[in-house]
Amino acid sequence: MYSIFRSLAVLDRRNRSYGLKKKIPRSRDNVCSLCGLSGSRKFIPARAPVPGSLFSPIGAARAVMARRLERFCSPGKGHGLRALAPLRPGELLYTAEPFACTVSTRGRGSTCESCFSRKEKLLRCSQCKIARYCDASCQKAAWSEHKRECKCLRSFHPRIPTDSVRLAGRIVFKLLNYSSCPSEELFSLLEHESHIKEMSEEKKEGLGHLATMLQLYLKEEVGDLSQLPPGLDIIHLFAIMTCNCFTISDGELQEIGVGLYPSMSLLNHDCDPNCVIVFQGRRLFLRAIREIRPAEELTVSYIDVLVPAQERRTQLQNQYCFVCECQQCDTRNKDEDMLAGNEKAWKSIKDATPGMEKLQSQHQWEQVLSLCQTLVDNNQGILPDTNIYLLKMLDYTMDACINLRKWDKALFFGTRTLQPYRMYYQGFHPALGVQLMRLGKLQYYMERFCEALDTLKQAYEVMKVTHGVDHPLTTDLQQMLGECQAEMDRTT
Numbered sequence: 001m002y003s004i005f006r007s008l009a010v011l012d013r014r015n016r017s018y019g020l021k022k023k024i025p026r027s028r029d030n031v032c033s034l035c036g037l038s039g040s041r042k043f044i045p046a047r048a049p050v051p052g053s054l055f056s057p058i059g060a061a062r063a064v065m066a067r068r069l070e071r072f073c074s075p076g077k078g079h080g081l082r083a084l085a086p087l088r089p090g091e092l093l094y095t096a097e098p099f100a101c102t103v104s105t106r107g108r109g110s111t112c113e114s115c116f117s118r119k120e121k122l123l124r125c126s127q128c129k130i131a132r133y134c135d136a137s138c139q140k141a142a143w144s145e146h147k148r149e150c151k152c153l154r155s156f157h158p159r160i161p162t163d164s165v166r167l168a169g170r171i172v173f174k175l176l177n178y179s180s181c182p183s184e185e186l187f188s189l190l191e192h193e194s195h196i197k198e199m200s201e202e203k204k205e206g207l208g209h210l211a212t213m214l215q216l217y218l219k220e221e222v223g224d225l226s227q228l229p230p231g232l233d234i235i236h237l238f239a240i241m242t243c244n245c246f247t248i249s250d251g252e253l254q255e256i257g258v259g260l261y262p263s264m265s266l267l268n269h270d271c272d273p274n275c276v277i278v279f280q281g282r283r284l285f286l287r288a289i290r291e292i293r294p295a296e297e298l299t300v301s302y303i304d305v306l307v308p309a310q311e312r313r314t315q316l317q318n319q320y321c322f323v324c325e326c327q328q329c330d331t332r333n334k335d336e337d338m339l340a341g342n343e344k345a346w347k348s349i350k351d352a353t354p355g356m357e358k359l360q361s362q363h364q365w366e367q368v369l370s371l372c373q374t375l376v377d378n379n380q381g382i383l384p385d386t387n388i389y390l391l392k393m394l395d396y397t398m399d400a401c402i403n404l405r406k407w408d409k410a411l412f413f414g415t416r417t418l419q420p421y422r423m424y425y426q427g428f429h430p431a432l433g434v435q436l437m438r439l440g441k442l443q444y445y446m447e448r449f450c451e452a453l454d455t456l457k458q459a460y461e462v463m464k465v466t467h468g469v470d471h472p473l474t475t476d477l478q479q480m481l482g483e484c485q486a487e488m489d490r491t492t
């Protein structure tokens with residue numbers, strides 16, 4: 001029975017960053033790493049790749065990878081990717097290693113900086129005392145990308161660079177050392193547009209601060225600007241990162257890092273996308289989540305879609321500088337459900353949400369539980385579970401209960417989230433798959449095998465599409481299904 005619960009931790013963690021492309025979160029020193037600087041619209045009419053440039057695509061890799069998709073000019077959006085053939089849900093369309101990536105503040109300490117596995121015990125780099133690895137072989141594998149950074153981290157001590165500064169440092173080192181990078185096969189870093197001209201003075205000022213910090217951080221290895229790769233403008237680089245970085249999350253929706261995957265920068269946003277991005281370690285996988293016709297544009301969601309239309313538009317415009325005109329935003333068809341119930345009631349929950357997020361990030365589970373449960377109980381009969389703010393509270397309550405090992409309660413609150421999840425994460429969505437998996441695990445843990453089997457089967461149906469059958473989480477799930485079946489056979 002224990003083998004399954006080696007990853008019971010799956011129940012402990014979740015957020016919806018999964019597969020989302022989003023800004024880098026605020027860093028510990030409260031200098032906003034990338035957010036607030038907003039980005040520019042990243043998809044602009046193509047500039048031809050510069051022949052023979054450092055960034056020219058790699059023909060051989062392109063031939064292999066481009067079979068199912070191709071770059072095109074998406075009307076009104078600039079660059080885009082579209083299908084070359086009919087695609088089926090679950091079909092793997094693209095996979096890539098990052099051009100550069102780093103474990104983020106949220107993942108630091110619990111994530112190996114080489115393989116991006118989560119572990120409770122990691123070995124620390126004896127020199128910078130910041131980077132952590134599974135073991136000596138992971139450290140050795142990462143040394144070439146950490147070597148120069150390690151010196152900078154040491155000299156920067158006791159300060160710790162923000163996620164964006166650290167990532168920018170890695171990009172600079174990569175460019176200084178440049179040969180070729182398969183992750184640029186469809187879209188090179190050089191082609192990324194910064195749209196700096198369209199930014200407000202305030203945003204430009206923010207980029208300026210980041211550039212200053214980067215110079216300070218890199219001082220040990222890159223003494224002055226003349227040593228930077230020719231033609232590299234640091235502010236321009238930060239502007240590109242702002243709207244093109246991906247949040248790297250583990251299979252369970254937990255943020256662990258940030259990275260740049262240039263070819264995937266071509267993907268445009270839709271609030272009801274036809275593709276999803278999932279990571280295994282630091283490797284990105286793009287999968288179709290519905291039937292896609294040849295020549296149809298491929299889309300992913302850059303943000304959590306569990307937000308009313310107007311708010312989504314604002315978020316997208318602030319960070320990615322475009323107005324979302326997808327069907328969901330135009331029709332606002334889910335807003336009524338999302339904001340159902342007494343307005344005053346949900347507004348007060350909405351206002352309480354940031355405080356709850358903070359407590360959650362500090363693992364103050366007792367407090368989270370008591371506050372959230374009070375809110376949930378007080379709104380019984382006033383707000384339906386489909387109200388997105390109440391739904392968040394149900395989620396927090398479930399998380400807190402799991403962390404406090406209150407399985408019955410966790411299952412009760414978790415079960416209430418399922419119908420709303422099905423409504424908002426229709427079809428194949430990783431958030432639904434993982435939620436089902438967590439509930440199935442709870443049921444299994446409570447020896448409710450019959451229910452567990454049913455829930456886990458549903459989870460599997462979703463995750464074989466969103467994660468793929470080879471993803472470690474899907475194989476774990478499959479194993480759990482087998483053990484659940486065996487338990488049932490044994491008891492009947």
Ligand SMILES: [Zn+2]
Binds near residue numbers: 112115117134
């Ligand atoms: Zn490792």
Ligand SMILES: [Zn+2]
Binds near residue numbers: 128131150
């Ligand atoms: Zn180090």
Ligand SMILES: [Zn+2]
Binds near residue numbers: 330
């Ligand atoms: Zn939209």
